[in-house]
Amino acid sequence: MVGIILASHGDFANGILQSGEMIFGKQENVRAVILMPSEGPNDIKGKMKEAIASFDNQDEVLFLVDLWGGTPFNQANGLYEEHKNKWAIVAGLNLPMLIEAFASRMSMNTAHEIAAHILNTAKEGINLLPEELQPKTPEPATAAAKPSNAGAPGKFKYVLARIDSRLLHGQVATSWTKTTNPTRIIVVSDVVAKDELRKKLIQQAAPPGVKAHVVPIHKMIELAKDDQHFGGQRALLLFENPQDVLRAVEGGVPLETINVGSMAHSTGKVQPNKTLAFNQDDINTFIELKKLGLKFDVRKVPGDSKDNMDEILKRAQAEIKKRS
Structure with missing residues (x-):
C-alpha cells in the first residue's frame, strides 16, 4: 500500500487527518x-524520515503538503529528489484530495498513479x-455532448441501501460513493420530501458526477417497478429509519441487504453501540425486515x-427491559 505523509505549517496536517479518518475510516x-x-527545516525533515521508516512499503510514498514552496514542501522535495521515479508530491492539500487519496489506495499501487488521479477531485x-459568483x-463550440444512458429500458441496480439519520453527509458523499459508484443518490423519506430546504441542501451535497434526489416512499415504490427508464442506473438509497425501509420493501422495492450506519439517540432510546440507538x-422493525429475508451490514464506513x-439487537432489548 502507498504510504501517505501529510505535511503542514502548524497543526493543519493533524486536523485534516482526523477529519479524513472521521469520514473514511481509520x-x-x-x-x-x-x-x-519554534522549529526549523531540519526538524520537519527528520520527522518525515521517521514517518517514512514506519511505513510497510517505503518504495511508494506520496507527500500531500499544504503550500507549494513552503518549508514542508521544500523538505519533502529534498527527499523526493532521490526517489523521483517512485515518490510524488502534491501541494494544496484539502479534504476532498485526502479522501480521494484514501480511496485510490484501494485500487492503485503507485504514488505516481494516485498523485495524478487526485488533482481533479481537489x-x-x-x-x-x-x-x-x-x-x-464557456463550453468549447466543438465539444460533443456527453453520452447518457438516462431513459434506457431497464430497472435500477441497487448498489447500496443505507439507514443513516444524517442522510447525505460526508461519509456517504465520499467513502460510500467511491466504494459503490452510484449514478444517483436517492433519499427516500416522506418527511424530507415535504421539506424544501432539506431537499435543496441534499441536492447541493451530491458529489461531482452523481445526481441526488429526494422522493416519498410511495414514489420510490413506483420507481422500483418502472422497467422502461432506468437501465444502467446505479442507485444508492438513503433512509432515515428502519420503518421507512420496511414500508419500501413491503411495497416492492427489491432490497436484499441494508447497511445500518447511523441511528441518532433521542429520548427513550437505548444505545448498544457508538452509532446506533x-x-x-x-427493534421490532428490524425483526420484521429479517423475516422478509433482508441481511444487515452494520458499518459506518466501508473500512470498518x-x-x-x-x-x-439483543443488547438493545436487554437494556430496554432493564429500564421498564
Missing part, C-alpha cells in the same frame, strides 16, 4: 508531520455560494469491520 501507513513555530472540491467557463419499535446485528 487508515494505515498515513502520518501527519507538522512544522511548529479542484472540484473548491466551490462557492451564491452560485452566481462562480466564474463562467433503538427503541422497541426499531462488520458488527453482528443480532447481538446488537
